Amino acid sequence: MSQYEPRGGETDVPENGTGRDDLNRRTLLKTAGGGAVGVSLAGCLDSYETIAGSADEDTETVTIGLLAPEPESDFVGHSMARSAAVAVDELNEAGGINGQDVELVVADTNGSPLEARRQYQRLVLEEGADVTVGTFASEALASLMDEIAEQELLHLTTGSATQFASQRVHDAYDRYKYHFRVGPTNDVDLGRAQINFMTEMAPEIGWESIAVLAEDYSWADQPWEIYQEQLKETPVDVAMDKRYSPATDDFTDIYDDVAEAGADAVFISAAHTGTDALLDWSVPNRPTSQPTPQPFAFGGIHVPMQLPNYYEETEGACRYGIGYSAATERSEITPKTQEFVQRYYETNGSYPQDMGYYTYDAVKLFAEVAELTGTTDSESLVPVIEAESFTGATGNVEFYDTDHVHAHDRVYDEDDETTVGVYFQWQQNDDGEGVREVIWPEVHATGEYITPPWLE
Template sequence: MTEHEGHQTGIRTRSSVRRLDRRTLLKTTTGAVAGVSLSGCLSSYETMVGRSDEDESVTIGVLAPDPDSDYIGRSIVQAAEVAVEELNDNGGIDGQEVDAVVGDTNGSPLEARRQYQRLVLEEGADVTVGVFASEALMNIMDDIAEQETIHLTSGAATTAASGLVNDEYDRYKYHFRVGPNNDSDLGQMQIDFIDEMGPELGWESVALLAEDYQWTEKPWEVYQEQLASTGVETAMEERYSPATGDFSDLYDEAEAEGADAVFITTAHTGNEALLDWSYPNRPEPQPQPRPFAFGGIHVPMQLPAYYDMVGGACRYGFGQSSATATSSITDRTQDFVTAYQDAYGGSNPVYTGYHTYDAVMLFAEVVEEAGTLDADELVSQIESVSFTGAAGTAEFHDPSHEFAHDLVYRKEDTLYFQWQENEDGEGVQEVIWPEEQATADYVTPPWLE
């Protein structure tokens, strides 16, 4: 046995004993309990208040990239903070106070694994939530299985994780994706949007662009299989290099082929793609406006502060998101938005925030219903749950499904927004689809009218 294996075995045994004690406490303790306050827990992302094995509280482990500086990571942490405060204000989980410990993954798969192990083995997390990058999630899947501790993903979209659950259920069953929808469903969202909105907006043909990363492979497959069925033609299609910094040639081709809209799938190259399209925000010499609409799965455009970040260049751009500050997907959506704004000076969460809040509240609900923290019992409980959260209704594919334990795609809970400007000159993410969720009509860029 190596030194590493011996170390892991010793800690894992200690963690298992601790979980057993906690299950007993949940069943026998009914009075008020002592615990660490949320504000104290989350005052530092690395150094947390220590806890003994006898602490009668439920611990949420939160995995987030660069929460001090990254909007997506910060939303994960702050949404967990909002959820924990709400739970404690309402008696905790099954009478137990709730606390949270945070692991900064630093955008690194290796650091994600180190932080996961710290949260579970050293901090005694009863559940972990979060993770943004698909590579980070895949690098902790074996640890999730080894520790037999439920993980509720609230950022990564790869179907590779659900594939493991399907292939080796008994080993990987502890993973569930509360959001976003997986990468295959992201492609389906694009098709559904084009199918319904394309004819209404007069889009007869579209150009499909996707950055050549692994996460875009599944959406691209869906585009190839289903776009023709929408009646909207494909003017051009290209999976472009992640090193692309100038989109002029791609846009020249889209223009030459007569595309009415460019549908892009991008996370890493979104800023360059937007700025090369946006009018009048492109560099001198001032070119003519690009004669097509622009949007799709554009991760940077999902950021609530993006309008100010790019000086309004995203105006008229459209994009997919799980929720926005203007949306009312369920009765809980605006309650969460208000609580988040009140806690953080009026700022709004990005999509990872909605899903993280839902992950914590879903976990609380199933623990209350099951009366235990036993992971195997909770797996069965989560598999059958229908949970109404801030981002919609969370239900999960069963173990026999190819996307086992992934969030079930519900078109009615899917949002497309457009960046528009209000009367005060502020950028607003107005929901434009589906119709029952819309807060505004799509505005055609003035140079296309």
């Protein structure tokens, strides 16, 4: 998994910019004598080539800069990079953008705010990126907002949910208007999605009471607030709730409390601690020859369960667990979903993770508006994206208006079931393979919820 700064290690974002107000992309590109050298990803993660020369020396190329956590090893960053590469391949096969070839340059943020800023500067100032996409850790995106404003360059977020970014756009539009969130939905709407699932599905799957757990990272703050305010309006009773330490790697005591509270299920919000939480639910580390799973169901926002090969990685321990995602390899949110999934599989021999879908859509969205306007100039593209309605692999992509509190965030519309994400359950097919069956919303369902057999 990606490594992130927990609450105690967050980096404060300066209010007055980056401290580099005297240097921006435009001035550097005018004065650079042609010495920028970077690593470019052209279509495939395994095919790197060195590109020499500044961006204004190569006017026949449109450069997409991707910010991803550890793209050569981390499953989130890996999927983001490969998904962007698929999009770039498709664009080049179709003639590029406005007749220009498209190249992808990948930068490793290492899940660090400071490294994210350094890599952003490299993409823009050295590689001459025409747009940047990506970022995953909320702290990393927060650290970039003043950089994005300073460079006046379009950035399409495809992994971070923090509403910090949209608040900046709302509060100081002219400065921060270059930021758009293609996905995921912001942290407030992320919480709303869980409430909607609980309202519609809890009675159907037999969850009368739940234990609400969330890791104590900043990304989970807003969902937690939503849970506190709105779960009481759903059909379930909250038997207990707990924010637990980011350092938690043994959930035995927590799960003992859940069992004592009599909860039907753990409803968890976990990214960094998800696998430990899963294993201690499914195969608790107890001194018995045949460990007994915990006496409750398990699911929620669980980032590791979004990994398409998680069943194999956990040797089936995730079976019966449920998770939330933009899409799955079996879902068909729009016709473009399976087109992307199959191309990704043909190229990589595997399926994309959640943030890969958003990254693919971001690159394609940028290409569409650039083709519509005939330019990649950010100033020209901002109003076009604001008015855009784009159909992508993750559904219909539109953005909240500039006067909305979540300005330039992806719209979450309960009446448009292509915008609400999907809940899936890890199940086993007839061949003994793990599959993610979509169980909500009904219009996208590929299967039905299966109660863990030890709870029947």
